[in-house]
Amino acid sequence: MDVRGVGRGGGGYYTEPVLGGGGCGKESWEGNCGVVVAGVGGGSRGGKKGLLDRTSVRNRDAIDGKNDCIFVEEPPSPPTIQLEGRHYPTDEWTNLPSHISSALSRKLHLQPSHPLSITRRLIESRFPGPTYQYHNNLSPIVSVHQNFDSLGFPIDHPGRSRTDTYYVNKDTVLRTHTSAHQADTFRSGTSDGFLISADVYRRDAIDRSHYPVFHQMEGARMWSRDGCKARGGVAAVIMEDIESMPKHGINVEDPNPPFHEKRNPLQVEHTPEEAQAVGAHLKLCLEHVVAEVFGLARAGAVAAGGAGAEGASEEPLRVRWVEAYFPFTSPSWELEVYWQGNWLELLGCGVVQQSLPKNAGVPDKIGWAFGVGLERVAMLLFGIPDIRLFWSCDKRFLGQFKKGEISRFVPFSKFPPCYKDIAFWLPRSGSSVGGQVSFHENDMMEIVRNVAGDLAEDVKLIDEFTHPKTGRKSLCFRINYRSLERTLRNDEANSLQQMVKRVLVEEFGAEVREKSEK
Ligand code: FA5
Ligand code: MG
Numbered sequence: 267m268d269v270r271g272v273g274r275g276g277g278g279y280y281t282e283p284v285l286g287g288g289g290c291g292k293e294s295w296e297g298n299c300g301v302v303v304a305g306v307g308g309g310s311r312g313g314k315k316g317l318l319d320r321t322s323v324r325n326r327d328a329i330d331g332k333n334d335c336i337f338v339e340e341p342p343s344p345p346t347i348q349l350e351g352r353h354y355p356t357d358e359w360t361n362l363p364s365h366i367s368s369a370l371s372r373k374l375h376l377q378p379s380h381p382l383s384i385t386r387r388l389i390e391s392r393f394p395g396p397t398y399q400y401h402n403n404l405s406p407i408v409s410v411h412q413n414f415d416s417l418g419f420p421i422d423h424p425g426r427s428r429t430d431t432y433y434v435n436k437d438t439v440l441r442t443h444t445s446a447h448q449a450d451t452f453r454s455g456t457s458d459g460f461l462i463s464a465d466v467y468r469r470d471a472i473d474r475s476h477y478p479v480f481h482q483m484e485g486a487r488m489w490s491r492d493g494c495k496a497r498g499g500v501a502a503v504i505m506e507d508i509e510s511m512p513k514h515g516i517n518v519e520d521p522n523p524p525f526h527e528k529r530n531p532l533q534v535e536h537t538p539e540e541a542q543a544v545g546a547h548l549k550l551c552l553e554h555v556v557a558e559v560f561g562l563a564r565a566g567a568v569a570a571g572g573a574g575a576e577g578a579s580e581e582p583l584r585v586r587w588v589e590a591y592f593p594f595t596s597p598s599w600e601l602e603v604y605w606q607g608n609w610l611e612l613l614g615c616g617v618v619q620q621s622l623p624k625n626a627g628v629p630d631k632i633g634w635a636f637g638v639g640l641e642r643v644a645m646l647l648f649g650i651p652d653i654r655l656f657w658s659c660d661k662r663f664l665g666q667f668k669k670g671e672i673s674r675f676v677p678f679s680k681f682p683p684c685y686k687d688i689a690f691w692l693p694r695s696g697s698s699v700g701g702q703v704s705f706h707e708n709d710m711m712e713i714v715r716n717v718a719g720d721l722a723e724d725v726k727l728i729d730e731f732t733h734p735k736t737g738r739k740s741l742c743f744r745i746n747y748r749s750l751e752r753t754l755r756n757d758e759a760n761s762l763q764q765m766v767k768r769v770l771v772e773e774f775g776a777e778v779r780e781k782s783e784k
Contacts, residue, residue, distance in 0.1 A: 347434065349407055359433040362440070363716055366432055366467060369479040370406060370440075374656060375463045375640060378669040382481050382656060385644040386463045387670070388562070389483055392555050397487070398459040401451065406465055407434060408441045416449035417594040418621060429706035432467050432478075440467035444484035444637055445594060448618075451486070452626035459487040463640065469708040472725040475610060477653045478715060481640040487547070488623065488633035500632060501539035504547050511550055514557035519586035520549070522599065530589045530597035535620040540632060544617045545597060548634035549587065552601055552615065555638075556585055562672045563647050570674035594619050595635060605646065613638035648675045652750065654720045660751055681749055683723065684759040688767060689742035693775035705774060710743055713774075717765045723748040740779060 343356040349367060374382045390400055414426055424430060425442065432440040441447075444462045451460050462484040470476050494503040524542040525532040532541050560583050584604035592598045595616025602609040615636030623631045641653050648667070650656070655663055655675075662678040692705055707727055714722045722745060729742035745766070747759040770776040 349434065350405065352407075354407075354434045354438060357435045359428060359436040361428050361469075362432050362434060363712065365715060365719060366440070366478060369465065369467075369657075372479075372657070373465065375465065375481045376402060379664070379667050380656075381644045381648050381650065381667050381675075382640050384667060384669065384672070385640050385647055386481075386483060388558070388647070388672075389555055389638070389640075389643070390461055392551070392558065393459060393461055393485060396457065398461055398485075399457040401447070401460060401462045402464070404447050404462060404464055406440050406467065407438060408446045410437055410439055412450065413439050413441055413443075413446040416622075416625070417445055418619060419593050423593070427706075429708045430469050432469065442466055442468050444482040445592075445635070448484065448486065448594065448635060449622055449626055452488070452623055452628060452631075455626075455628055458489065459485070461485050469712060471708075472711050472714060472722055474652045474724070475642065475645070477641065477656075478711075479657075480653070482637050483640055484635065484637050485551075486618065486633060486635040487551075488618070488628070488631040491630050491632065499539075501537065501543040504543035508543070508547055508550055511554070514550075514554050516553065516557045516560065516583060516585060518549075518553050518556075519584070522587055522589050525597040526589070530591075530599075533596055533617065533620055536617065536632065541597065541617055544632060544634050545599075548615055548617070548636065549599070552613065552636060552638075553585070555643075556601065556603065556612070559643055559647050563649065566647075566672045566674045567649065570676070590614055590616070592616055594622060603646065606651075610642060610646075611639075612642050647672055650675045651677070652723070654723070654750055657720065658750060662751075678751075681751075681753045683746050683748040684754055684756060685744055685746050686759060686763045687728070687742060687744050688763065688770070689729070689740060689779040690767075690770055690776040691779060692739045692741065693777075694738065709774070710741075713766055713769045714745055717769065718745075718747060718762045721747050721749055721754060721759075721762065 343360040346353040346355055347360070347362060347367070348354075350370060374380050375386050377383050386402070390398075410426075413431075414423065419425060431442050434440065441464070443466050444464050447462050447464075451462065464482065464484075465479055466482050467479055470478055489500050489503060491500050494500045497503050497506075522530070524545050525538070532538060536544075582604075586602050586609070587599045588602060590598040590600040592614060595618055598614065598616030600614050601612050603612060604610070613636050615634065618633050618635050620629075620632065623629055623633075641656055644650060644656070645653070658664070660678075666673060666675060710727075711725055714725050724744075724746040726744050727741060728744045729740075731740045731742075732738070733740070745763065747754055747762060767778050771778060
């Protein structure tokens with residue numbers, strides 16, 4: 267998770283061209299949209315064009331970016347919630363909607379013919395036993411300590427906020443990343459390397475490559491300094507391993523130095539040679555994964571021929587490393603690929619912070635770790651254009667995949683989008699006494715998810731405006747409703763939009779702005 271909040275364009279918020287157009291009756295709110303659209307995402311908040319991730323954390327300020335949030339009352343939670351057969355007490359931190367808790371039982375990464383499971387196995391095959399052990403059944407319900415503290419997240423880190431993370435209660439969360447299991451797995455010390463695949467949960471944007479429940483694979487490889495002494499030390503042993511690895515043949519842009527004093531520092535516990543060797547090993551292993559994924563995706567596209575091959579065969583392969591920040595690795599990087607006109611982030615990684623093995627009772631070990639988004643890889647591998655499809659129970663989707671086979675996804679049809687804008691005034695600021703929460707962009711995402719579920723394809727903040735006299739803040743969101751399975755009628759989209767409005771008014775005290783209002 268990335269804490270910088272600045273740096274590569276502020277990250278976290280990105281702009282993306284709106285898909286298609288027209289569809290079933292475009293309703294557009296004029297207001298201030300025209301003036302401010304360009305500033306949203308690309309301007310004042312420094313969003314970077316591309317499908318990049320906040321690493322759950324880059325720039326998670328409140329909606330106005332200054333943390334002077336709008337506070338509103340929340341409905342009380344029931345006294346306990348039952349998850350995976352256990353009762354958990356709830357408290358003022360609980361923010362777990364049923365559409366999220368119901369995903370806990372799906373375990374898509376373990377369904378043998380599901381594209382996520384096929385992708386998991388493909389990556390596992392690049393990290394073979396006995397060096398690597400696989401863990402695919404760890405519970406998603408983890409402590410705040412596991413998810414944040416054990417990884418060195420500062421106490422005021424935005425990723426800890428209720429706007430970003432699903433809390434069961436103040437001490438327990440749905441893991442936001444597979445790194446939540448790093449410390450425990452290092453402590454168990456049963457192998458030099460491990461892979462952990464799991465469902466993870468985040469309050470996040472709504473678009474084709476983000477979903478509040480997704481799957482990650484964590485990978486780590488450690489070397490014992492003592493164990494390598496007789497062979498010239500850790501750096502020499504790792505370099506020898508690198509030299510024994512075959513070339514992958516893809517061109518990867520990597521203008522970054524192995525570490526950088528300010529931007530991407532070497533840890534005091536590591537020699538420059540050690541950090542350089544660990545980083546090079548990490549990057550090479552991951553480049554091999556990407557090379558294999560693209561090779562198979564192209565082969566699948568060629569085998570499919572015709573329409574199914576579009577995109578995979580025509581888009582030139584572009585892959586790049588960019589510097590990143592995570593509290594639990596240094597130096598750190600992210601790997602991005604060029605996909606459908608944007609840079610798509612596949613994974614974050616780096617040299618493991620020495621405090622982790624130290625606290626896990628294995629201070630003699632050093633090494634690397636990565637966390638890759640399985641949906642993102644599967645989208646490239648199978649040519650799946652929208653992340654919502656992974657949750658489809660439609661036979662026209664599931665019937666296209668077979669265990670161990672990489673095939674090209676053939677869209678069963680393309681249904682028209684339906685754009686609806688909604689503009690509203692936020693309530694005036696209140697006090698921040700317990701049980702009250704701020705209105706965050708992710709609150710809008712959550713409202714839309716609750717009302718429309720997978721019928722919402724994309725939600726964008728297209729305008730924000732503060733009244734010069736009253737100081738009141740107005741927001742305008744554009745919601746794109748589109749079903750993956752059928753044509754959505756305009757009246758259905760209108761009634762979803764009405765429900766979104768009602769929740770905003772009744773639960774968040776918002777005042778909806780009418781089109782004629784100036
Ligand atoms: C992390 O989660 C770190 N734990 C990764 C890591 C592990 C770094 C070990 C260092 C060492 P990040 O938030 O960037 O990083 O997420 C990793 C990947 O998950 C992203 O690159 C992306 O592929 C995927 N991802 C993130 N958010 C979403 C989302 N909402 N929907 C789908 N995939 C997502
Ligand atoms: Mg990231």
